Amino acid sequence: MDTILQAFDHSGSSLAKFFSDLLTSPNYQAHSLASQLLEHSLENLLNVLSSPGPTSQGMRNWALSLAETVYTSQMALLSHKSGGFHFNVRKVTEEQIEKFSIKEMVTDTV
Secondary structure: OHHHHHHHHHHOOOHHHHHHHHHHOOOOOOOHHHHHHHHHHHHHHHHHHHOOOOOHHHHHHHHHHHHHHHHHHHHHHHHOHHHOOOOOOOOOOHHHHHHOOHHHHHHHHO
């Protein structure tokens, strides 16, 4: 481990750049370390980063931001007219709001 850390220090590179290049550069996509990380170790790495310690808050913030981005995108798609769930809020009646059922809407789409 010390040898690897010294190599990073000597090269002026960082662990973050190493992982970024390993996972995104076409030059390394076929490398066994990239495949191993993606196929077997990614979940373990994410668990380590999110476990209590100096990286847990950053991981939590990243995960929440990612979830917000995904959910916002999905809501935008669902609320578009072509999604079939669009309604004009200015014309909705109290009866329509009271009769609305999210469970029924999900059942109708499945």
